[in-house]
Amino acid sequence: MSISHDAHDAPGAGTADDAGAAAPDTAQGAATRPYDALTDWGVYLSVFVGGFFGTLVRYWLSVVMPQNGADGGVMYWGTFTANILAAFIYGCVAAYLGAATWLGARRRECTNRGLGMGFCGGLSTMSTFAVEQFTQLSSAGGTPETGGVPGGVAFVVYVSVTFILGVLLAYAGSVLGARLAQGHAAGASSAGKAGTGDSATKGAQA
Amino acid sequence: MTSFALALSVGALGGLGAVTRFTIDTQIKRVYKAAFPLTTLVINIIASFLAGMFAAMAAAGTLAPDPKLILATGFCGGMSTFSTAINEIVTLLAKERYAVAAGYVACCIVVPVVCAMLGYAVA
Numbered sequence: 230m231s232i233s234h235d236a237h238d239a240p241g242a243g244t245a246d247d248a249g250a251a252a253p254d255t256a257q258g259a260a261t262r263p264y265d266a267l268t269d270w271g272v273y274l275s276v277f278v279g280g281f282f283g284t285l286v287r288y289w290l291s292v293v294m295p296q297n298g299a300d301g302g303v304m305y306w307g308t309f310t311a312n313i314l315a316a317f318i319y320g321c322v323a324a325y326l327g328a329a330t331w332l333g334a335r336r337r338e339c340t341n342r343g344l345g346m347g348f349c350g351g352l353s354t355m356s357t358f359a360v361e362q363f364t365q366l367s368s369a370g371g372t373p374e375t376g377g378v379p380g381g382v383a384f385v386v387y388v389s390v391t392f393i394l395g396v397l398l399a400y401a402g403s404v405l406g407a408r409l410a411q412g413h414a415a416g417a418s419s420a421g422k423a424g425t426g427d428s429a430t431k432g433a434q435a
Numbered sequence: 436m437t438s439f440a441l442a443l444s445v446g447a448l449g450g451l452g453a454v455t456r457f458t459i460d461t462q463i464k465r466v467y468k469a470a471f472p473l474t475t476l477v478i479n480i481i482a483s484f485l486a487g488m489f490a491a492m493a494a495a496g497t498l499a500p501d502p503k504l505i506l507a508t509g510f511c512g513g514m515s516t517f518s519t520a521i522n523e524i525v526t527l528l529a530k531e532r533y534a535v536a537a538g539y540v541a542c543c544i545v546v547p548v549v550c551a552m553l554g555y556a557v558a
Binding site for chain 2: 346392
């Protein structure tokens with residue numbers, strides 16, 4: 230579990246802060262921290278591109294999946310799928326990058342921001358979710374005659390399922406991410422010993 | 436608007452929303468270091484309020500469907516985030532900050548919908 234919070238804190242505001250404070254325009258700033266100026270625009274670009282694609286996927290899901298969470302229905306499946314998927318991917322990416330010590334700091338920063346903040350942030354939404362909740366609360370929903378679900382009940386189910394599954398999948402994602410990083414590190418260190426041709430060791434570690 | 440141009444616009448505004456979120460997050464985190472994920476909450480508050488406003492404008496007919504989609508699904512959807520909030524909750528639980536986690540979950544459930552209602556009401 231510590232991997233998960235390290236990943237959250239690590240390529241976090243620290244690097245971007247220093248980049249902003251370094252006044253990258255000055256020759257001195259560029260000389261002492263040559264990568265920070267690039268990190269600035271590289272990170273912004275990663276976030277933009279990630280957000281672009283994440284939003285498109287969310288838009289597509291909202292079009293192809295049923296979104297009748299009110300007026301008798303319960304779930305906005307498009308929004309729900311997008312949110313849950315994003316929670317899982319974010320958990321996985323954050324845990325993986327937190328343990329991916331073989332990658333450079335800038336690479337990790339851009340990947341973390343691009344995939345996490347950008348793609349997952351674009352894929353997930355709290356604003357659409359909020360308006361949907363509002364719609365559910367203000368909708369009478371179904372009645373015993375029509376067989377639908379009352380708006381208030383739909384709200385409780387939709388919100389609970391979204392948050393519970395979100396947390397579970399985020400945790401599952403972080404476990405997977407940590408395992409993948411371990412596997413990659415183990416594979417890399419065995420490859421380093423490959424001179425001895427010890428394939429048995431590699432097999433055991435994988 | 437062609438559906439391709441519309442999709443492109445939704446995506447672009449989503450990217451802008453994400454960059455806006457990143458900017459606000461970075462700025463607030465320079466001065467705010469406590470455990471409670473205030474940055475994400477502030478971002479979601481703003482986006483939910485705007486989304487409520489756009490919903491009201493669309494319902495009243497003052498905002499056409501295409502622009503509404505671009506602004507609400509695109510910008511607000513890109514700016515707001517559920518995945519960051521959920522992972523912040525998981526991180527808080529991992530650090531055994533259960534009270535903060537519970538408070539944050541409560542905020543995430545109540546605050547955005549209230550903001551959407553407020554936005555809807557004032558538009």
